[in-house]
Amino acid sequence: MSVSQADFTRALMDAGQQVPDGLVDQHGQPAGRRFDVYRNNVAAALTEAMHTAFPVIAKLLGKQNMDGLAGLYLRQHPPASPLMMFYGEDFPAFLEGMEQLRHLGYLGDVARLELALRRAYHAADAAPIAPEVLGQLGAEALMRTRLRLAPAVQVLRSPWPVHAIWRFNTESCAPAPQPQAQDVLITRPEYDPLPQLLPPGGAAWVAAIQAGGTIGTALEAAAEDQQDFDLGATLTLLLQGGAITGLDNKG
Amino acid sequence: MRDAASQTHLPAAPGIGYKPQHFTAIMQDAGRVAWLEIHAENYMGDGGRPLAQLRHLAEKFPISVHGVGLSIGGEAPLDPDHLARLKHLMGWLNPASFSEHLAWSTHDSHFYNDLLPLPYTDASLQRICDHIDQLQDTIARPMLLENPSSYLAFAESTWSEPDFLAEIARRTGCGLLLDVNNVFVSATNLGFSPQGYIDAFALAHVGEIHLGGHDTDADEHGRPLLIDSHGREIADPVWALLDYTLARSGPRPVLVEWDNDVPDWPVLEAEAARAAAALERIPA
Numbered sequence: 364m365s366v367s368q369a370d371f372t373r374a375l376m377d378a379g380q381q382v383p384d385g386l387v388d389q390h391g392q393p394a395g396r397r398f399d400v401y402r403n404n405v406a407a408a409l410t411e412a413m414h415t416a417f418p419v420i421a422k423l424l425g426k427q428n429m430d431g432l433a434g435l436y437l438r439q440h441p442p443a444s445p446l447m448m449f450y451g452e453d454f455p456a457f458l459e460g461m462e463q464l465r466h467l468g469y470l471g472d473v474a475r476l477e478l479a480l481r482r483a484y485h486a487a488d489a490a491p492i493a494p495e496v497l498g499q500l501g502a503e504a505l506m507r508t509r510l511r512l513a514p515a516v517q518v519l520r521s522p523w524p525v526h527a528i529w530r531f532n533t534e535s536c537a538p539a540p541q542p543q544a545q546d547v548l549i550t551r552p553e554y555d556p557l558p559q560l561l562p563p564g565g566a567a568w569v570a571a572i573q574a575g576g577t578i579g580t581a582l583e584a585a586a587e588d589q590q591d592f593d594l595g596a597t598l599t600l601l602l603q604g605g606a607i608t609g610l611d612n613k614g
Numbered sequence: 615m616r617d618a619a620s621q622t623h624l625p626a627a628p629g630i631g632y633k634p635q636h637f638t639a640i641m642q643d644a645g646r647v648a649w650l651e652i653h654a655e656n657y658m659g660d661g662g663r664p665l666a667q668l669r670h671l672a673e674k675f676p677i678s679v680h681g682v683g684l685s686i687g688g689e690a691p692l693d694p695d696h697l698a699r700l701k702h703l704m705g706w707l708n709p710a711s712f713s714e715h716l717a718w719s720t721h722d723s724h725f726y727n728d729l730l731p732l733p734y735t736d737a738s739l740q741r742i743c744d745h746i747d748q749l750q751d752t753i754a755r756p757m758l759l760e761n762p763s764s765y766l767a768f769a770e771s772t773w774s775e776p777d778f779l780a781e782i783a784r785r786t787g788c789g790l791l792l793d794v795n796n797v798f799v800s801a802t803n804l805g806f807s808p809q810g811y812i813d814a815f816a817l818a819h820v821g822e823i824h825l826g827g828h829d830t831d832a833d834e835h836g837r838p839l840l841i842d843s844h845g846r847e848i849a850d851p852v853w854a855l856l857d858y859t860l861a862r863s864g865p866r867p868v869l870v871e872w873d874n875d876v877p878d879w880p881v882l883e884a885e886a887a888r889a890a891a892a893l894e895r896i897p898a
Contacts (some may be wrong), residue, residue: 367772370722385769389805394766396834404728441724445655445683485659506793554663
């Protein structure tokens with residue numbers, strides 16, 4: 364009786380399935396509980412990976428609920444690659460699809476923030492420019508300038524106070540979240556990812572820069588989003604995050 | 615047939631499985647630890663702290679790269695993306711050794727993050743040898759293949775595990791990684807003699823030895839079922855089995871693995887010191 368890996372995985376991921384015939388103990392008897400070791404190993408390792416990947420979600424939900432959700436998630440979305448550091452890509456949408464979690468609408472975006480922080484942690488290194496370089500440009504040259512951003516840089520736009528929720532659950536003295544939309548800039552000064560709150564219009568501005576626009580054209584895009592967009596504050600956030608790695612004002 | 619020495623450049627001394635929380639302690643004073651083993655998949659990001667730490671460690675210590683995700687025993691072809699990632703890591707790091715498992719972990723493009731068992735048949739032997747040939751061609755060096763810990767057996771198997779591994783080594787030129795805790799776990803779970811297994815093992819091909827802690831459970835008949843958990847000290851009978859092995863193999867690189875409930879550095883270093891003592895008392 365030969366046991367295919369398809370047979371094995373079917374029983375592995377569904378405890379309701381019979382252990383395949385042909386898996387035995389030392390006396391040739393059905394493997395029985397011994398097969399559960401593999402079931403437990405897989406479920407425990409992937410559940411732990413989810414706790415590690417989404418500590419704020421785990422804190423918001425509590426350990427027991429997180430274990431339960433991870434158990435469902437890992438069966439619907441087993442890892443698609445051996446790079447466990449990126450496991451959980453579908454978790455935000457999974458959380459948003461859970462009927463029982465409808466009243467916690469912000470969970471998806473909190474999970475997206477945690478994913479973005481992990482991507483930033485593993486992103487390629489890039490040396491930032493000295494902050495003075497921007498200050499030395501005249502206003503006109505500044506508007507013509509294109510910025511190269513570090514690979515770690517990401518922006519998350521949310522209708523929820525996602526930055527405040529994240530802080531409230533990771534810092535001891537953070538203020539309680541207030542109901543408001545928040546956009547978050549994720550950078551990585553040296554090795555530790557840093558989520559910072561963007562001013563209104565900042566997300567549109569960074570998106571235009573990432574799309575290859577000049578500071579000037581990005582400013583127009585940001586102004587469409589927010590009339591009194593604060594360019595200085597947004598540039599400061601990027602510089603603080605070591606996020607600007609080069610500039611080009613020739614073209 | 616190659617000698618084990620040509621498949622690894624690790625010293626015949628204790629190493630430990632590297633955990634990032636020990637970085638500072640190791641860089642300050644590694645004690646009896648002479649080399650480090652990393653899990654390949656944890657260093658396949660594009661940059662950041664993991665790679666920076668690894669570059670620092672590699673300046674001071676021989677590094678063994680231990681893959682846990684290639685699925686060499688898988689029925690499907692090896693994942694070309696993963697092979698490319700391994701080639702890249704091996705290329706820039708140029709480690710002292712590369713090892714992987716006699717196991718599978720990927721099926722139908724899903725990765726199960728565990729080392730799953732396979733039957734020892736002529737068909738699986740051929741498939742594994744093809745995969746190892748492909749891997750060794752890709753990374754342009756021989757690898758070490760590790761014996762698994764087993765909780766059950768396949769009725770269809772026609773080879774014993776030591777013979778199966780020896781035949782793979784003979785056909786592919788790969789070396790073997792002998793995990794003596796896995797031997798003890800499998801021997802207890804499947805009712806064979808761990809010393810008999812070592813006697814049957816192709817020790818000349820062994821380029822590295824692994825040690826780790828296991829947990830104790832029971833099957834539905836009340837017989838002991840040991841779990842290879844890597845979450846505690848190495849058990850005394852496993853230390854005894856290490857002595858038994860080293861007396862027959864001679865000095866080898868010996869690694870202490872502790873992957874769950876990872877202790878503070880001094881506890882881990884003490885395990886490495888115990889491995890050093892075992893290496894020192896090998897009968898001449």
